[in-house]
Each structure stands twice: as structure tokens, then as C-alpha cells.
Amino acid sequence: MTSATTILIVDDHPSFRRCARAVLEADGFAVIGEADDGEGAISAIGSLQPEVVLLDVQLPDMDGFAVLSRLGEDAPSVVLVSSREASDYDGLISASGARGFISKADLSGAAVRSLLP
Amino acid sequence: MTRRRLGAAVALGILLYAAALVLVLTDDLGDRRTLVVLVFAAGVVFTITGAIAAARRPRNATGTQMLAVGLVWSLGSLQAADDSFVFTLGFALSALAFVPFTWLILSYPTGRLPRDDRWIVAAVAAIVTLGPLSVVLTDSTPITGCADCPESAFVLSDDAGLARAASLAYALLAAAAALGVFVRLVRRYRASTPPLRRVVGPVYLFTLEALVALIAGGLVSTVSDSAALWLEHLALVSLALMPVAFLAGILRTRLARAGIADLAIALGNGTPLRDALADALGDPSLRLAYWSAQREEWVDGEGMTLAEPIARGANAATVVNHGGTRVAALVHDRTLAEQRELVDAVAATAGLAFEKERLQAELRAQYRFLETIIDTAPSLLTVVDTEGRIRNFNRAVEIASGLEGRTRVEGRHFWEVFIDPAEREAMIERFRAAAPDFPATEYENTFMNANGQERVIAWHSAPLLDESGDVVRVIAGGIDITERKRRELDLQRQRDFANAVADAIPSFIVIVDHDGAVVPAGANRAFLDAFSWALSKLEGTSFLELVADDDEFSARMAIAGAANGVPQSERESRWLTRDDQERIVAWTATPVLDQRGTARVLVSGADVTERARQEEEVRASRARIVAATDAARRRLERNLHDGAQQRLAALSLSLRLTESKLPVDVEAALESLAAARSELAQALDELRELARGLHPNVLTDRGLGPALEGLVVRSPIPVTIDIPAERFPPAIEAAAYYVAAEALANVVKYAQATEVRVRISGDDDGEVQSVVVEVVDDGIGGADPSRGSGLEGLEDRVESLDGVLEIESPRGGGTRIRATIPVARPESGPAEPGHGNPPPVAGPH
Numbered sequence: 001m002t003s004a005t006t007i008l009i010v011d012d013h014p015s016f017r018r019c020a021r022a023v024l025e026a027d028g029f030a031v032i033g034e035a036d037d038g039e040g041a042i043s044a045i046g047s048l049q050p051e052v053v054l055l056d057v058q059l060p061d062m063d064g065f066a067v068l069s070r071l072g073e074d075a076p077s078v079v080l081v082s083s084r085e086a087s088d089y090d091g092l093i094s095a096s097g098a099r100g101f102i103s104k105a106d107l108s109g110a111a112v113r114s115l116l117p
Numbered sequence: 118m119t120r121r122r123l124g125a126a127v128a129l130g131i132l133l134y135a136a137a138l139v140l141v142l143t144d145d146l147g148d149r150r151t152l153v154v155l156v157f158a159a160g161v162v163f164t165i166t167g168a169i170a171a172a173r174r175p176r177n178a179t180g181t182q183m184l185a186v187g188l189v190w191s192l193g194s195l196q197a198a199d200d201s202f203v204f205t206l207g208f209a210l211s212a213l214a215f216v217p218f219t220w221l222i223l224s225y226p227t228g229r230l231p232r233d234d235r236w237i238v239a240a241v242a243a244i245v246t247l248g249p250l251s252v253v254l255t256d257s258t259p260i261t262g263c264a265d266c267p268e269s270a271f272v273l274s275d276d277a278g279l280a281r282a283a284s285l286a287y288a289l290l291a292a293a294a295a296l297g298v299f300v301r302l303v304r305r306y307r308a309s310t311p312p313l314r315r316v317v318g319p320v321y322l323f324t325l326e327a328l329v330a331l332i333a334g335g336l337v338s339t340v341s342d343s344a345a346l347w348l349e350h351l352a353l354v355s356l357a358l359m360p361v362a363f364l365a366g367i368l369r370t371r372l373a374r375a376g377i378a379d380l381a382i383a384l385g386n387g388t389p390l391r392d393a394l395a396d397a398l399g400d401p402s403l404r405l406a407y408w409s410a411q412r413e414e415w416v417d418g419e420g421m422t423l424a425e426p427i428a429r430g431a432n433a434a435t436v437v438n439h440g441g442t443r444v445a446a447l448v449h450d451r452t453l454a455e456q457r458e459l460v461d462a463v464a465a466t467a468g469l470a471f472e473k474e475r476l477q478a479e480l481r482a483q484y485r486f487l488e489t490i491i492d493t494a495p496s497l498l499t500v501v502d503t504e505g506r507i508r509n510f511n512r513a514v515e516i517a518s519g520l521e522g523r524t525r526v527e528g529r530h531f532w533e534v535f536i537d538p539a540e541r542e543a544m545i546e547r548f549r550a551a552a553p554d555f556p557a558t559e560y561e562n563t564f565m566n567a568n569g570q571e572r573v574i575a576w577h578s579a580p581l582l583d584e585s586g587d588v589v590r591v592i593a594g595g596i597d598i599t600e601r602k603r604r605e606l607d608l609q610r611q612r613d614f615a616n617a618v619a620d621a622i623p624s625f626i627v628i629v630d631h632d633g634a635v636v637p638a639g640a641n642r643a644f645l646d647a648f649s650w651a652l653s654k655l656e657g658t659s660f661l662e663l664v665a666d667d668d669e670f671s672a673r674m675a676i677a678g679a680a681n682g683v684p685q686s687e688r689e690s691r692w693l694t695r696d697d698q699e700r701i702v703a704w705t706a707t708p709v710l711d712q713r714g715t716a717r718v719l720v721s722g723a724d725v726t727e728r729a730r731q732e733e734e735v736r737a738s739r740a741r742i743v744a745a746t747d748a749a750r751r752r753l754e755r756n757l758h759d760g761a762q763q764r765l766a767a768l769s770l771s772l773r774l775t776e777s778k779l780p781v782d783v784e785a786a787l788e789s790l791a792a793a794r795s796e797l798a799q800a801l802d803e804l805r806e807l808a809r810g811l812h813p814n815v816l817t818d819r820g821l822g823p824a825l826e827g828l829v830v831r832s833p834i835p836v837t838i839d840i841p842a843e844r845f846p847p848a849i850e851a852a853a854y855y856v857a858a859e860a861l862a863n864v865v866k867y868a869q870a871t872e873v874r875v876r877i878s879g880d881d882d883g884e885v886q887s888v889v890v891e892v893v894d895d896g897i898g899g900a901d902p903s904r905g906s907g908l909e910g911l912e913d914r915v916e917s918l919d920g921v922l923e924i925e926s927p928r929g930g931g932t933r934i935r936a937t938i939p940v941a942r943p944e945s946g947p948a949e950p951g952h953g954n955p956p957p958v959a960g961p962h
Contacts, residue, residue, distance in 0.1 A: 013763040019770035022789070026777055058758070083762040087541060103767035108773065
């Protein structure tokens with residue numbers, strides 16, 4: 001059995017982070033950390049080196065696209081999430097370098113995995 | 118007649134009369150000798166006097182005519198011949214001389230035969246040609262009673278009856294012709310002027326006498342030969358003497374010259390010039406005209422203008438020059454024109470006297486001219502003596518004083534005529550103080566004239582000196598300026614009225630010249646007050662300096678446009694007060710003429726600073742409303758996103774997890790369901806709060822009290838409220854609610870207060886019914902609406918209902934917010950538009 005894929009959850013709402021951890025762990029992801037803002041996310045990516053980052057678009061200090069632009073070449077796969085629709089960010093998502101976008105209500109391990117290589 | 122012709126005629130005369138003399142001397146004339154000698158003498162006299170007259174007055178045909186008479190007369194001498202043929206020829210031609218004689222007598226004294234008299238000459242010519250011829254053809258002894266005379270050489274019939282008839286016919290016709298001439302001469306004499314009568318009188322007398330004698334002789338010869346002969350002698354003597362009369366008339370000039378010496382003496386004796394000249398020229402009708410070089414017209418001795426031409430009818434004018442210039446003219450009888458030499462000699466003798474008289478006449482003419490000017494001039498002219506009595510005055514004085522008639526003014530003191538009683542004493546004193554020099558002065562006085570009319574006269578007076586330099590009279594010239602004064606007064610009233618209006622109106626009025634410089638007294642009271650200028654300082658200042666830099670170009674263009682006559686449309690500029698405060702003025706520039714007619718630019722404007730400020734406030738208020746609306750929308754979106762949406766997303770995940778756990782791990786699923794219920798409950802709470810924030814439903818349904826109680830319940834700081842149960846229009850209730858809610862939210866956020874009091878009350882001052890909302894806390898104070906605490910939004914809301922929001926928030930002294938919102942009367946009101954609709958602005962933060 002291969003080891004579980006490591007994932008970092010970045011969202012400023014604790015209740016969502018809590019639910020997302022439960023859902024992703026239940027679907028076999030290893031949640032190795034959480035961050036509640038952009039700076040926190042960049043710092044956690046550097047220190048925890050997750051394979052996947054579940055990144056909320058709307059963060060208190062900067063948005064998810066700004067976080068993506070600050071990640072280097074060897075950045076992990078990033079999946080954007082938001083309580084809004086993907087159509088609200090049409091164009092921004094494809095240009096951001098993220099693997100894809102999942103609406104928060106539709107989050108599941110399968111949905112994340114389907115976006116990974 | 119030329120000298121040569123005259124010489125030839127004289128030579129011919131000498132020849133003829135020499136021949137006649139030979140005949141007379143050689144022939145035996147017997148009884149006829151006396152007659153023949155008389156005939157001969159008469160012919161010689163005519164010839165000689167005719168030659169003298171023609172030589173002396175070559176231009177007058179009289180001499181020539183006399184000469185002709187003398188020459189033709191000589192033919193009659195042929196009758197003296199013994200030879201029958203010569204005698205008969207002489208008889209036939211003997212009367213031919215009456216043709217030039219008739220011509221001579223009817224032409225005298227001018228020498229020109231009047232056209233009307235030509236037929237007489239022709240008739241005479243026919244009679245004196247045919248008459249003697251008929252006699253010699255019928256009568257063998259044509260000269261009745263002449264025994265020595267030869268017989269007619271031409272006789273055709275010796276019938277004594279026929280001869281008698283021919284002789285009678287000839288005599289009657291001759292008598293008729295003589296009568297015709299006679300009548301003509303009498304008429305002419307009667308129509309003549311005295312000088313002419315003097316000239317023609319003797320000639321006519323001799324002629325008439327000769328004619329009468331001849332006619333009588335002719336008629337008598339048929340009865341008595343001796344009487345006829347006697348009458349014939351008489352006629353011949355008359356004829357022989359007649360040339361002397363002619364000569365006397367023609368040469369009268371020569372004789373009259375003797376009178377010139379008398380003229381000089383008469384002038385020396387002081388005889389009036391005209392009388393002396395009339396005597397010298399023998400023309401009592403003589404008039405004199407003097408040439409006024411100054412006026413270039415003829416005047417009489419009194420200086421009165423004479424109508425042109427000065428000579429008319431029977432008169433002729435002879436112009437007299439003295440020293441090469443025209444001085445006068447003699448208007449005399451036309452016949453004197455024939456005596457040019459006499460007139461010229463008289464004129465030359467009296468030349469100096471003419472010049473003197475002319476100067477006097479001119480002086481009189483000038484005097485009359487001046488008198489006319491003075492009397493027709495509208496100016497008043499008076500001459501007063503040193504006692505102040507009016508000695509002379511013109512017509513204008515009578516008119517202005519209302520005292521018509523010279524006697525009503527003359528001799529009165531001028532102050533009785535021109536000075537009102539109230540000022541009279543002062544005038545008399547001034548007049549006496551001016552004595553004895555009476556220096557030239559000017560003054561203006563108003564008086565009531567005799568007709569009760571008020572007159573205003575501007576006087577100039579100057580002294581009139583005698584030869585020793587003493588003042589003898591004072592001349593005062595006045596102009597009646599009553600009308601001018603009245604117009605000036607009218608104009609002044611109009612000006613005062615315009616100035617009063619200009620100073621009373623709140624608009625600004627500034628008058629500038631073409632360069633924009635303010636003209637003297639060129640601003641009204643409103644401008645001076647509003648812009649803190651003194652009129653004296655403002656004069657000459659450029660209007661452009663009174664305008665803010667940014668608006669200077671526009672103002673310059675407006676002034677230049679108006680200076681070119683183009684009225685400018687209204688514009689708004691910032692004008693500067695003396696202490697550089699800006700006022701916004703809506704103004705125009707209009708071309709005008711000032712009272713002197715100089716082109717100016719009228720700048721008139723109204724202070725719209727307050728209006729502009731209010732407009733700006735309205736604009737800002739609108740912008741704030743939009744901004745507040747936008748902020749409210751953003752806040753709502755954020756709240757939904759951060760609150761209910763996150764909860765519902767988490768709830769969705771929890772349910773998904775529960776779903777996945779349910780058959781595997783019931784305990785975990787139950788735990789997840791509990792979490793989900795908790796999320797759902799919180800989501801509901803947040804949505805409810807959000808909805809309440811948009812608009813408290815309870816306010817619409819239950820009014821201010823219950824709505825505010827909800828706020829109080831949720832407030833972390835104790836709140837006491839005092840709210841009436843009364844309902845107000847929805848917009849007012851909404852405004853009151855949001856004032857209280859915003860104030861409470863601020864208290865919670867910033868005031869650090871321990872308690873808050875909210876009081877809403879109705880207020881009715883008798884005129885306006887209002888709702889007053891008061892929120893008072895005991896916090897730290899220092900609230901500032903401009904800091905974006907939401908108070909500004911409340912201000913807009915309250916002011917939109919014509920209400921007032923007052924904030925008292927001294928630092929450390931708590932905060933009192935008081936909104937007074939007028940309640941509309943039933944008929945109209947500011948609150949009406951919002952009735953029934955939710956408020957346009959979102960609620961508190």
C-alpha cells in the first residue's frame with residue numbers, strides 16, 4: 001500500500017477546515033497541516049512540503065491567486081476551493097497554475113484526486 | 118458820326134451855301150429878298166450848330182440830324198434862281214428839309230427815334246415830296262403873290278381851280294402832319310420829368326411856334342398873301358433860332374458845370390449832401406445809396422438796407438467810386454444818364470462828402486444790425502446805471518421778466534425786476550459794495566417773474582467806462598437757464614434714483630472701462646460690502662485682480678467682448694474679497710454708456726456661493742448615498758460569504774461525511790450529524806441577523822418602540838429607552854430608528870460607555886411638528902462625523918427629510934446625538950416621498 005498523499009488545508013474559516021480535514025482523511029489523504037491566511041499558507045508549504053495544497057481563494061491577507069504567484073518552480077499541486085462557483089473566477093483559475101477548482105460544497109477526496117496527475 | 122464824315126458834311130454845306138449865296142446875290146429877288154435871306158440864314162444856322170453839336174457830342178445823333186436839316190435846307194435856295202427850271206426844282210425840293218427836321222424833333226434829346234414815331238416821319242416825307250410836286254404841276258405860279266418869280270417849268274395844267282385845290286390839299290396835309298407832331302410833342306412834354314422839360318422845353322417851344330406859323334401861313338395864303346408872307350417870316354425866324362435851343366439843350370452839361378462850383382460851396386456851408394447834389398444836377402427826385410462794404414449791400418443814409426436793384430423805372434443809378442473803392446450811388450432821373458460828364462463831375466466834387474456820409478450810413482447800418490441782433494437774441498441784455506437802475510434792455514428782458522412794454526422796465530432798479538424780495542436786500546448790498554469799480558462778475562439767480570413763473574438766469578456783468586476811466590454803466594448779459602436747470606434737476610433725480618436702486622439691490626454692480634479698470638464711483642454698495650472694498654481704493658483697480666487666477670482668462674474675455682459691444686452670457690467665477698476670500702459670483706458683462714456717453718462695461722452679478730455650496734453638498738450627499746449603498750452591498754455580500762455560505766458549505770461537507778460514515782461508523786455519523794445541526798443553527802442565526810440589518814421588519818409592523826427594544830436586548834451595554842407609542846410616517850420612523858441604531862452601534866464600538874439613554878419624543882412649537890431622537894452616552898466623547906463613523910450617512914438621511922442632526926461630543930464628556938426631523942403636515946411634506954417604502958440606505962455597521 002502506497003503512503004497517503006500529504007495535503008495542506010488553507011482556509012480562514014475553522015469550521016470548513018475541520019469538515020475538510022474529516023472528509024479528506026476519510027478519503028485517504030494525510031492532512032499534514034492547516035493555515036488560515038496567505039502568509040501562513042506560504043510558510044507552511046515551505047516547511048511541511050505537502051504534495052497537495054487545498055487553497056481557499058478568499059483569504060484575509062491576500063487571495064489564493066496571490067499565494068499561487070508567490071510559489072516557486074517546485075511548488076506542490078494546488079487545488080483552489082471557494083464557496084463561490086468556479087464561474088465567478090473564470091479565467092483566473094486557468095492562468096493561476098493551480099490544478100483546478102472545487103466548490104466547497106462539492107469537496108471530496110475523489111474530487112481532489114481527479115485533479116492530480 | 119466820324120470826324121471825316123463830319124468834315125465832308127461841313128464841306129458839302131459850305132459848298133451848298135456858297136452856291137446859294139451866289140444865287141441870292143446874283144438874282145433879282147425883288148420882294149422875296151427878305152424871305153430868301155431868312156431861309157438862307159436858317160439853313161446856315163442849322164448847318165453850323167449841327168456841326169458843332171456833332172463835334173461836341175458825337176454819340177448823340179442830334180447834331181447829325183441838325184446838320185442833315187441844314188444841308189437839305191440849302192436845296193430850297195434854288196428857288197432864288199431866275200431860271201424857271203432851277204426855280205421850279207428849288208420849289209419842289211424846298212420842303213424836303215422837314216423830313217430830317219421831323220426826325221430831329223421827335224428824336225430829341227436822345228437822338229433816337231422812338232419806334233412809334235416812325236410813321237410820322239414817313240408821312241411827313243410823303244407830304245413834303247408829293248405836296249410841292251403837285252403844286253408845280255398844276256400852278257404856273259407856285260409861290261403865291263410872287264410877281265418876280267419865274268413860272269413853273271413843270272406845269273401840266275393851267276387850270277386855276279386845280280392849282281388852288283392842289284395848293285389847299287398840300288396845305289391841309291402839311292397842317293395835319295404838323296398837328297400830329299404838335300400833339301406828340303405836347304404829350305411828351307407833359308410826361309417828362311422836370312430835368313427833361315428843362316432840356317426839351319425851349320426846343321419844343323420854338324418848334325411849336327414855327328409849326329403854328331407855317332400851318333397858319335399855309336392856310337392863310339389861300340386867303341391873304343401878305344398875311345401869309347408875314348406868318349412865313351415868323352416861322353422862318355423861329356426855325357432859324359431853333360438850333361440855338363437845340364444847342365442849349367445838348368450842351369447843357371457844359372453850362373451845368375458852372376453849378377459845380379456852387380455845389381462845392383453848398384457842401385462847405387453844410388447843406389445836406391443830397392440837397393446839394395439835387396440842386397447841382399437839377400433833379401429834385403435824386404436819392405443817394407451808400408455801399409456797406411461790411412454787409413455788401415446798399416443802404417440809405419439811415420443805414421436801412423435798400424432793395425436791389427436800387428434804380429427802377431424812370432431812375433438810373435450812377436455808382437460813385439472814391440479812392441478806387443465803391444462808396445455810393447446816385448439814383449437819378451434817367452435823362453441825367455445822357456449827361457454823364459455832369460454826373461461824374463458832381464460825383465467827383467462830392468467824393469469826400471460821399472465817403473463821410475457812407476461811413477455814417479455804414480455805422481448806422483451796423484448799429485441797426487446790432488440792435489436787431491440784441492432784440493432777437495435769446496440772451497437778456499441790460500444796461501444799468503451806477504444806482505442800479507435799468508437804463509436800456511432788450512426784448513428778451515421783457516419776456517423773461519414778464520414785464521411787457523419798455524416803460525414797465527425802464528428806470529426800475531434791476532433788483533425789483535430780477536431778484537426775489539427775500540434776496541433783494543443782500544443783492545442791493547452786494548451791488549453797492551461793488552461800487553465804484555463794478556468788477557466783472559458771474560452769478561446765477563432764481564426769481565418769480567411778473568407772470569408768476571419761476572425763472573433761473575445765469576448772469577455775466579461787466580463795467581462800461583467813460584473816457585476818463587470811470588464806470589458809467591454796468592452791462593449785464595443773462596441767459597435764461599430755467600429749462601436747462603429743470604432738465605438738470607430731472608436728470609439728477611433720475612441719476613439719484615438709479616444710484617439708490619443700484620445701492621439697494623443685493624446684486625453686485627461694477628462699472629469698468631475698456632481695459633477692465635474700475636471707473637470712479639464704479640461699484641455699488643452690495644459689492645463694496647461683500648468684498649470689503651472702499652470706493653476710493655477700488656477706483657482704477659483692474660477688475661481682473663478681483664477675480665481668482667483660474668477664472669481670470671474667462672473674465673478678461675468677457676470684459677473684452679462687452680467692450681466690443683457684445684453682451685456676454687452669464688458665467689460663474691470666483692471673485693476675491695480684499696482679504697482673499699473667494700465668493701462664487703454668477704455674472705454678466707454688458708456694454709453701456711455712462712452719463713457722459715463714454716462706452717463702459719457693466720459687470721453685474723449675484724453671489725451664488727451659498728447656492729454653489731449647497732449644490733456641492735447635494736452632490737457630495739448623493740455620492741455618499743451611492744457609496745453607502747455600495748458599501749452596504751459589499752458588506753452584505755461579505756456577510757453572506759463569510760457567514761451563512763461558509764456554514765452551509767461546511768454543513769454540506771458534514772452531511773457528505775455522515776453519508777459516507779453511516780453504515781460503517783454510526784457513532785461517527787451521529788457526531789457528524791450533531792455538528793451539522795449546530796452549523797445549520799448558526800447559519801440561520803446569521804441569516805436572521807443579516808435580514809434584520811437590512812431592515813427591521815418589526816419597525817414596519819410594530820413601530821419604533823418594539824424595533825428599538827430589539828436593539829436594546831442585543832446591546833452589550835445597558836440601554837434605557839423612552840419612546841412614545843405614537844406612529845410616524847415610515848420615512849421618519851426609519852430615520853429615527855437608524856439614528857438610534859447607528860448611535861448605539863457607535864457607542865458599542867467606540868464610546869467605552871457604561872450606559873446609554875435613547876429618547877424619542879414629539880415636539881410641536883406651534884408651527885412645526887417634529888420628532889426628536891436623542892442618544893446620550895457617558896463614554897469618552899470625541900465623535901467626529903468626518904471620520905467615517907456612519908454619522909455622516911445619518912446626517913444625509915436626516916437632512917433629506919429637512920431635519921437637523923446635532924452632535925455634541927466633547928472629549929471625555931460623553932456624546933449626545935440629537936436629530937430633529939420635521940413631520941409633514943397632512944397636505945404636504947418632506948416625509949411623504951418615502952411613505953410605505955423601505956429606507957434607501959442600509960442599516961448600521
